[in-house]
Every structure is written in structure tokens, then in C-alpha cells.
Amino acid sequence: MNKANPVDPFVVLKGEHELLFGVLDSLECCIATVDRGADPRDLRRFVEFLRGFLSAWHWPKEDDILFRALASSGFPANSGPLAVLDEDHREIERLLTKAAAYTANGGPAGGDALRFTLRVLRSLDALLRYHLEMEETVLFETAARELPETKIAELGEAMQVFLDDARGSFRYHSLRRMADRLQADFLPANRRRVALAGCAAASL
Numbered sequence: 001m002n003k004a005n006p007v008d009p010f011v012v013l014k015g016e017h018e019l020l021f022g023v024l025d026s027l028e029c030c031i032a033t034v035d036r037g038a039d040p041r042d043l044r045r046f047v048e049f050l051r052g053f054l055s056a057w058h059w060p061k062e063d064d065i066l067f068r069a070l071a072s073s074g075f076p077a078n079s080g081p082l083a084v085l086d087e088d089h090r091e092i093e094r095l096l097t098k099a100a101a102y103t104a105n106g107g108p109a110g111g112d113a114l115r116f117t118l119r120v121l122r123s124l125d126a127l128l129r130y131h132l133e134m135e136e137t138v139l140f141e142t143a144a145r146e147l148p149e150t151k152i153a154e155l156g157e158a159m160q161v162f163l164d165d166a167r168g169s170f171r172y173h174s175l176r177r178m179a180d181r182l183q184a185d186f187l188p189a190n191r192r193r194v195a196l197a198g199c200a201a202a203s204l
């Protein structure tokens with residue numbers, strides 16, 4: 001940990017959002033190809049990446065570091081943006097659990113099962129995009145404006161500890177490979193590829 005020069009916590013989180021937006025662009029591309037008759041097995045790869053990235057990499061920095069710091073600084077935890085965003089995390093998790101069930105064992109064969117699978121994944125895509133935008137335009141901006149500099153520096157130090165612990169881990173490299181492959185395999189036209197290594201470039 002570099003206490004003298006901690007990472008900017010909002011840069012770290014926005015970098016991870018950029019990766020998520022890139023993967024969601026690829027998910028939409030995959031959904032469109034499956035809707036036109038392509039093999040639905042690739043849908044499972046997106047579910048596995050999103051579950052792993054959110055639960056093991058992104059949400060710990062929000063739930064355990066940023067949200068907790070805001071609540072302890074007087075932001076209401078049971079109403080307003082923190083409560084809404086916390087509920088979003090749970091709803092996204094529920095949709096991912098459904099999507100995982102639908103895409104298990106080779107994925108939906110067709111018919112109603114495929115239709116419901118694509119509907120769940122489109123709902124997941126829409127909710128996650130809304131959630132990321134709301135965090136950036138409401139929560140992060142408010143936190144950056146309202147929290148004292150010392151508190152923001154503490155957040156950066158806590159995120160740096162998380163990143164230092166994760167650096168070199170199998171989990172980190174596995175998630176990076178998954179994101180790279182998904183975006184390489186389903187790269188929508190005129191979208192640039194976003195690498196996990198670039199998510200937290202200030203610290204990784």
C-alpha cells in the first residue's frame with residue numbers, strides 16, 4: 001500500500017464500470033446473434049464473468065468500502081441512493097442466479113426456454129447499465145463533493161489494499177482472460193475493447 005499516494009477510489013470504480021459497459025456491449029451482441037439462431041452456449045460465459053467480477057471484484061469495493069464509509073459518515077443507509085443501489089445489487093444478483101439456471105447444462109435448447117433466457121439477460125443488461133450510470137452521476141459525485149479529503153484518501157487506501165491483495169491471484173487473471181475473450185469474440189462494431197488491466201490502471 002502506498003499511503004503517500006493512494007489511488008482515487010472513484011477512478012478505480014469508474015474504470016471497472018467501463019469494463020462492465022464494454023462486456024455488456026458484447027453481451028448485447030451475443031444476445032442478438034443467439035436471437036438470430038446462433039448457438040446459445042456462449043451466453044453462459046457472460047453469466048459466469050458477471051457473477052465473478054461483481055461478487056469477487058467490484059461489489060466488495062462498493063459494499064464493504066464505499067457504501068460503508070458513506071453510511072458511517074452520515075449518509076442514510078435505509079433510504080435514498082444508498083438504499084436504492086444496495087437493493088439494485090440484490091436484484092442484479094437474483095437475475096444472475098436466474099440466468100445461471102437457464103444457461104446451465106449447455107443452455108436453453110430453444111422455444112420458451114430460450115425466449116425466457118434472453119428476456120432475463122436483457123433485463124440484467126438494462127438494470128446493470130442503469131445502476132452503473134446512477135452510481136456515477138448520483139452517488140460518486142455526491143460522495144466526492146461531500147466527503148472530506150481525508151475520508152476519500154482512506155477509501156483510496158482501502159481499495160489499494162484490496163488491489164494489492166488480489167494482484168497476481170488466479171482469480172484476477174482468470175477474470176481478465178474472460179473479459180478479453182468475451183470482448184474479442186463479441187465485439188460490436190465501432191466499440192473499443194476495454195481490458196481489465198485498464199480498470200485500475202492507477203494501481204495495478
Ligand SMILES: [Fe+2]
Pocket residue numbers: 062085089131135
Ligand atoms: Fe454497484
Ligand SMILES: [Fe+2]
Pocket residue numbers: 013017058062132135
Ligand atoms: Fe459500481
